[in-house]
Amino acid sequence: MRRRALAALTAVTISLSGCGYNRLQSQDEQVGAAWAEVLNQYQRRADLIPNLVETVRGFAQQERDVLIGVTEARSRVGSIQATPELVDDPEAFARFQAAQQELSGALARLLVVVERYPELRSDQSFRDLQAQLEGTENRIAVARNRYIEAVRQYNTTVRSFPSNLTAMIFGHDAKPTFAPENEADISTPPPVDFQRPDTAGGA
Numbered sequence: 001m002r003r004r005a006l007a008a009l010t011a012v013t014i015s016l017s018g019c020g021y022n023r024l025q026s027q028d029e030q031v032g033a034a035w036a037e038v039l040n041q042y043q044r045r046a047d048l049i050p051n052l053v054e055t056v057r058g059f060a061q062q063e064r065d066v067l068i069g070v071t072e073a074r075s076r077v078g079s080i081q082a083t084p085e086l087v088d089d090p091e092a093f094a095r096f097q098a099a100q101q102e103l104s105g106a107l108a109r110l111l112v113v114v115e116r117y118p119e120l121r122s123d124q125s126f127r128d129l130q131a132q133l134e135g136t137e138n139r140i141a142v143a144r145n146r147y148i149e150a151v152r153q154y155n156t157t158v159r160s161f162p163s164n165l166t167a168m169i170f171g172h173d174a175k176p177t178f179a180p181e182n183e184a185d186i187s188t189p190p191p192v193d194f195q196r197p198d199t200a201g202g203a
Contacts, residue, residue, distance in 0.1 A: 019162050019163060019165065019166045020157055020160075020162065020163025020166050020167070021163075021166050021170070023157055023163065024154075024157055024158070024163065024166060024167060024170070024172050027150070027153055027154040027157055028154060028172065030150045030153070030154070031087060031147070031150045031151055031154050031175060032084055032087070033150075034143070034146045034147040034149075034150040034151075035084065035086075035087050035147055036084065037143040037146065037147070038140070038143045038144060038147050039082050040143070041136060041139045041140045041143045042077070042082075042100060042140060044136050044139070045103075045133070045136045045137070045140065046074055046077060046078065046103075048129060048132055048133055048136060049070060049071075049074045049107075050074075051125075051129055052070075052110075052126075052129050052133065053067050053070055053071060053110075055120075055123065055125050055126045055129060056110065056113070056114065056120060056126070058120075059117050059119055059120035059123065059126075060113065060114075060116070060117050060120060063110075063113050066106075066109055066110050066113050067110070069106045069109065069110075070103075070106040070107060070109075070110050072106075073099070073102045073103040073105075073106040073107075074103055074106075076099050076102065076103075077099045077100060077102075077103050079099075080092075080095060080096050080099055082096060087151075087175050087176065088173070088175065089176075090176040093176040094176070097178060097179075107133075114126075144178055147177070147178070148177050148178055151175050151176075151177040152177070154174075154175060155174045155175060155177075158172055158173065158174050159174065
């Protein structure tokens with residue numbers, strides 16, 4: 001009896017392995033890990049924004065609309081519950097991506113405004129925040145690339161025969177991925193560098 005049970009278990013194990021079950025599980029874990037890193041880096045950026053806004057406000061209070069735009073965009077990002085399960089909900093994922101793109105746009109407008117204020121650009125606190133933001137944008141780009149590649153591999157397995165049959169049986173659906181209007185948005189983080197007052201104008 002024990003030998004039969006062992007033989008049956010071995011047969012099931014070989015069958016599941018051959019039909020892509022183990023690969024699906026492994027790739028699903030990779031997607032989850034990549035998504036967690038995306039969330040981590042986006043949160044890192046969100047955490048920098050209050051100090052960035054306050055620093056800019058100290059030198060450019062008249063830029064009220066731009067500052068409010070960044071604050072409100074950050075609030076909308078925070079209103080979305082970014083959980084591990086979000087990658088299994090295409091509509092929720094699309095809302096998350098739209099909110100992050102809106103925040104990126106608001107930050108870009110804020111950084112353009114900064115060019116008008118040489119004293120702000122030379123402020124040490126602002127320069128420290130600038131360096132942190134630049135590093136974070138780079139990390140976001142890397143994390144998004146890793147997530148996109150993990151999802152590509154997973155979705156390929158989900159849609160390929162015979163692993164697609166296993167995916168259907170065990171409820172593995174294709175996962176959503178980032179779809180920027182311009183592919184450069186994935187590989188190139190938003191520019192954050194500013195000319196210092198002593199180098200502006202090519203002097």
